[in-house]
Amino acid sequence: MIPANALTARTDHALPTRLARSAAVGSRGAGMPTARFADWLAGRADAHRFRVERIPFTGLDGWSFADGTGNLVHRSGRFFTVEGLHVAIGDGPDAEWRQPIIKQPEIGILGILAKEFDGVLHFLMQAKMEPGNRNLLQLSPTVQATRSNYTRAHRGSDVKYIDHFIRPGRGRVLADVLQSEHGSWFFRKSNRNMIVETTEDVSLDEDFCWLTLGQLGELLRLDNVVNMDARTVLACAPVAHDEPGALHSDTELLSWFTAERSRHDVRAERVPLAGLPDWVRGESTIEHVHGRYFRVVAVAVEAGNREVPSWTQPLFEPVDLGVTAFAVRSFGGVPHLLAHARVEGGFLDTVELGPTVQYTPRNHAHLTGAARPPFLDAVLGAAPERIRYEAVHSEEGGRFLNAESRCLFVETDAATTPDEPPPGYRWVTPGQLNSLVRHGHYVNVQARTLLAVLAAGAVRL
Amino acid sequence: MIPANALTARTDHALPTRLARSAAVGSRGAGMPTARFADWLAGRADAHRFRVERIPFTGLDGWSFADGTGNLVHRSGRFFTVEGLHVAIGDGPDAEWRQPIIKQPEIGILGILAKEFDGVLHFLMQAKMEPGNRNLLQLSPTVQATRSNYTRAHRGSDVKYIDHFIRPGRGRVLADVLQSEHGSWFFRKSNRNMIVETTEDVSLDEDFCWLTLGQLGELLRLDNVVNMDARTVLACAPVAHDEPGALHSDTELLSWFTAERSRHDVRAERVPLAGLPDWVRGESTIEHVHGRYFRVVAVAVEAGNREVPSWTQPLFEPVDLGVTAFAVRSFGGVPHLLAHARVEGGFLDTVELGPTVQYTPRNHAHLTGAARPPFLDAVLGAAPERIRYEAVHSEEGGRFLNAESRCLFVETDAATTPDEPPPGYRWVTPGQLNSLVRHGHYVNVQARTLLAVLAAGAVRL
Numbered sequence: 048m049i050p051a052n053a054l055t056a057r058t059d060h061a062l063p064t065r066l067a068r069s070a071a072v073g074s075r076g077a078g079m080p081t082a083r084f085a086d087w088l089a090g091r092a093d094a095h096r097f098r099v100e101r102i103p104f105t106g107l108d109g110w111s112f113a114d115g116t117g118n119l120v121h122r123s124g125r126f127f128t129v130e131g132l133h134v135a136i137g138d139g140p141d142a143e144w145r146q147p148i149i150k151q152p153e154i155g156i157l158g159i160l161a162k163e164f165d166g167v168l169h170f171l172m173q174a175k176m177e178p179g180n181r182n183l184l185q186l187s188p189t190v191q192a193t194r195s196n197y198t199r200a201h202r203g204s205d206v207k208y209i210d211h212f213i214r215p216g217r218g219r220v221l222a223d224v225l226q227s228e229h230g231s232w233f234f235r236k237s238n239r240n241m242i243v244e245t246t247e248d249v250s251l252d253e254d255f256c257w258l259t260l261g262q263l264g265e266l267l268r269l270d271n272v273v274n275m276d277a278r279t280v281l282a283c284a285p286v287a288h289d290e291p292g293a294l295h296s297d298t299e300l301l302s303w304f305t306a307e308r309s310r311h312d313v314r315a316e317r318v319p320l321a322g323l324p325d326w327v328r329g330e331s332t333i334e335h336v337h338g339r340y341f342r343v344v345a346v347a348v349e350a351g352n353r354e355v356p357s358w359t360q361p362l363f364e365p366v367d368l369g370v371t372a373f374a375v376r377s378f379g380g381v382p383h384l385l386a387h388a389r390v391e392g393g394f395l396d397t398v399e400l401g402p403t404v405q406y407t408p409r410n411h412a413h414l415t416g417a418a419r420p421p422f423l424d425a426v427l428g429a430a431p432e433r434i435r436y437e438a439v440h441s442e443e444g445g446r447f448l449n450a451e452s453r454c455l456f457v458e459t460d461a462a463t464t465p466d467e468p469p470p471g472y473r474w475v476t477p478g479q480l481n482s483l484v485r486h487g488h489y490v491n492v493q494a495r496t497l498l499a500v501l502a503a504g505a506v507r508l
Numbered sequence: 509m510i511p512a513n514a515l516t517a518r519t520d521h522a523l524p525t526r527l528a529r530s531a532a533v534g535s536r537g538a539g540m541p542t543a544r545f546a547d548w549l550a551g552r553a554d555a556h557r558f559r560v561e562r563i564p565f566t567g568l569d570g571w572s573f574a575d576g577t578g579n580l581v582h583r584s585g586r587f588f589t590v591e592g593l594h595v596a597i598g599d600g601p602d603a604e605w606r607q608p609i610i611k612q613p614e615i616g617i618l619g620i621l622a623k624e625f626d627g628v629l630h631f632l633m634q635a636k637m638e639p640g641n642r643n644l645l646q647l648s649p650t651v652q653a654t655r656s657n658y659t660r661a662h663r664g665s666d667v668k669y670i671d672h673f674i675r676p677g678r679g680r681v682l683a684d685v686l687q688s689e690h691g692s693w694f695f696r697k698s699n700r701n702m703i704v705e706t707t708e709d710v711s712l713d714e715d716f717c718w719l720t721l722g723q724l725g726e727l728l729r730l731d732n733v734v735n736m737d738a739r740t741v742l743a744c745a746p747v748a749h750d751e752p753g754a755l756h757s758d759t760e761l762l763s764w765f766t767a768e769r770s771r772h773d774v775r776a777e778r779v780p781l782a783g784l785p786d787w788v789r790g791e792s793t794i795e796h797v798h799g800r801y802f803r804v805v806a807v808a809v810e811a812g813n814r815e816v817p818s819w820t821q822p823l824f825e826p827v828d829l830g831v832t833a834f835a836v837r838s839f840g841g842v843p844h845l846l847a848h849a850r851v852e853g854g855f856l857d858t859v860e861l862g863p864t865v866q867y868t869p870r871n872h873a874h875l876t877g878a879a880r881p882p883f884l885d886a887v888l889g890a891a892p893e894r895i896r897y898e899a900v901h902s903e904e905g906g907r908f909l910n911a912e913s914r915c916l917f918v919e920t921d922a923a924t925t926p927d928e929p930p931p932g933y934r935w936v937t938p939g940q941l942n943s944l945v946r947h948g949h950y951v952n953v954q955a956r957t958l959l960a961v962l963a964a965g966a967v968r969l
Contacts, residue, residue: 049755049839051752051842053839057751057753057939152773153773154770220760222759223762223767225766225769291515292516294514295516296519301685305686308615308686379510379513476518486762487857
């Protein structure tokens with residue numbers, strides 16, 4: 048017989064307050080002062096030998112282009128493959144295209160361990176090398192592991208701290224949700240985003256440090272310090288947003304999203320990588336004939352502190368810096384963000400909510416007038432005093448090379464971003480996005496970076 | 509400038525109370541007393557000519573087996589196709605199989621119009637003929653339309669009341685979510701489940717009637733009256749459940765679900781219908797060699813009040829009556845249901861929550877001991893006084909022939925359903941399931957039937 052007092056409340060109302068307290072503590076946490084972080088990170092870089100160099104595809108070890116399909120595959124059948132994707136979305140000039148895509152069916156874990164020190168939640172972050180990051184070493188979640196990693200397909204060392212995330216009941220789960228990765232580069236890839244709180248003693252490995260949410264907010268104001276995996280997990284933290292109301296109720300927002308998902312007829316099918324029209328395979332790259340979008344390249348990596356000390360692998364390299372930005376307007380005193388229901392060919396389910404602007408401007412440089420992507424010029428031309436937040440962040444350095452985006456919150460007005468936005472766009476509050484991100488496949492990874500910036504208090508709208 | 513008082517509350521806290529008021533009004537609504545309903549439905553049946561007869565595949569008009577694949581397709585390329593599916597789920601004896609599957613990519617609308625009469629919400633229900641229903645005529649949503657229906661692919665009459673659902677802003681949306689259909693019979697099919705409230709005058713077509721939620725609850729106690737489409741929409745009504753707590757917090761529940769979704773490696777690929785091992789195509793059926801699961805059959809239909817007066821089509825016909833049941837136990841005074849994270853080959857995303865038991869017993873009659881499906885015998889052998897609810901309901905009569913299930917809530921105890929259930933099962937409250945059903949791909953269609961029974965007050969646990 049289980050008594051009533053053995054039941055738990057469905058919602059933990061104290062957690063948002065605890066997260067807010069952690070976000071309010073900047074500059075000085077139990078681990079180290081933020082001012083000392085740069086030295087610590089440089090020290091970690093010095094402690095290991097990291098080298099990444101571009102190689103021709105023939106220099107790949109264990110990877111080859113499969114007979115017939117031309118897909119780029121590993122001989123173990125694991126890790127990931129580079130294949131072709133054919134996307135068709137109804138009618139219109141850009142209604143159909145073919146492109147290379149990364150297929151990686153297994154679900155990874157991106158997990159951040161949390162623990163209170165002096166009554167303040169701290170998060171265990173890792174200085175992790177990823178070959179695609181320009182500065183190689185960035186701050187990653189406690190655990191960032193594909194299933195191959197922690198089931199030893201790499202035949203390398205164990206993944207540190209993984210036990211906190213794969214042994215149910217060991218800690219207290221604060222967030223745990225399957226989130227999509229880049230829908231333009233991955234075919235239906237999702238990762239498990241987890242925040243788990245422990246009260247156990249945790250021995251601190253030398254590549255790890257405890258930081259408050261506020262300290263992470265300080266680091267998120269810097270370029271290329273907090274990696275994508277850390278950002279997407281932080282976005283899932285159930286922080287509180289003080290919002291007396293919104294332009295649209297949650298039910299209206301869900302209804303609009305359902306309509307957006309229903310009205311797009313997206314057919315995405317994997318096709319052979321060989322023979323993709325407009326894509327040319329050379330010795331060291333597969334690239335678009337007009338130099339747009341991205342290249343498939345190969346690298347050789349040496350690293351002292353990764354699961355295996357050296358390896359080769361393919362990476363996707365975008366042709367230029369991206370721009371991802373939320374337009375911000377206040378309605379009735381409550382900040383709203385202009386969300387975009389985006390179709391990306393690799394999404395599991397048609398559309399997800401992205402930022403107002405998510406483009407690589409160079410891909411669209413040849414377009415003029417009405418053919419220009421909506422709101423792009425409003426963001427690119429924003430006066431400096433209207434830019435509330437700006438930093439350059441890297442995408443997943445394990446799959447993408449020099450994939451960087453300027454991430455912005457830009458104050459706009461009715462002239463550039465009207466009260467009634469065009470179809471596919473809707474004003475939502477940060478709190479509404481935060482509610483949606485408890486569930487998968489609502490908010491894309493670019494929007495989640497900007498949500499993390501808000502959650503950590505790197506900007507207060 | 510939008511003033512603060514133009515904002516809306518994110519949550520409509522009055523709605524659950526209004527739904528509860530409607531659920532409390534049984535026997536006598538503004539439309540008709542429940543006691544007169546059977547006569548009204550019989551009258552609607554008499555007013556039209558309905559006839560369904562089995563025909564050989566060669567009798568199908570416009571449908572044929574495609575060269576090469578053997579897929580059963582319509583010459584218009586629309587409606588749906590019957591293809592093959594190959595499912596592989598990790599290791600184990602039942603880890604791989606092939607079966608026919610229905611592919612129908614377009615998203616339909618299942619919509620119920622709501623309106624207050626004398627301060628009580630009523631729902632506009634339709635007496636609708638579907639060829640696969642044993643009694644042909646059942647109570648359906650106001651609108652039950654594929655996109656082909658309302659974009660005139662049938663070249664038939666307009667879909668009545670559709671405007672309330674496809675013109676944004678015309679009414680007030682109470683629920684709007686994309687929900688999966690049968691994952692064992694459909695490949696990644698979802699429909700838009702909508703409840704829209706209007707304050708306009710609504711002219712009442714003779715095949716339609718207004719009923720309270722309480723009246724719908726009374727009709728849900730009868731066999732084969734409220735059709736599947738009506739049930740899944742009613743399940744999405746945001747009713748209130750008076751629950752001071754739960755065995756697991758919502759975050760713990762989501763975390764368990766995320767783990768379940770992550771641990772299953774499901775690969776489902778469409779394959780040609782021709783040459784499926786263990787499936788035999790005859791003149792009038794495609795059936796399993798051991799007579800299990802279902803048959804693909806063909807029917808000719810005559811109907812006076814459908815969009816087109818006569819047609820032929822394929823249907824899936826299960827071999828026997830199914831059983832779908834939730835085990836119910838009270839923990840700390842709060843009723844809990846034992847949910848099952850089910851893999852179904854046609855799901856978009858690996859698993860959804862189903863009832864404790866969801867089987868066609870005849871498919872498993874050859875199994876004994878530990879090979880028997882979990883909890884099936886506990887439900888089949890339940891003492892009559894422990895059966896809190898039981899009725900036979902039909903699945904979608906537009907695609908399935910004589911597809912009926914005994915739907916039950918069965919009180920169980922720790923001996924048959926332990927406090928700590930086996931992997932893949934978890935105790936959840938009705939309120940928790942109701943929160944999840946606001947979002948798609950969490951709760952399967954069989955569990956939604958049982959949720960509708962609760963929402964309409966057909967049983968009070």
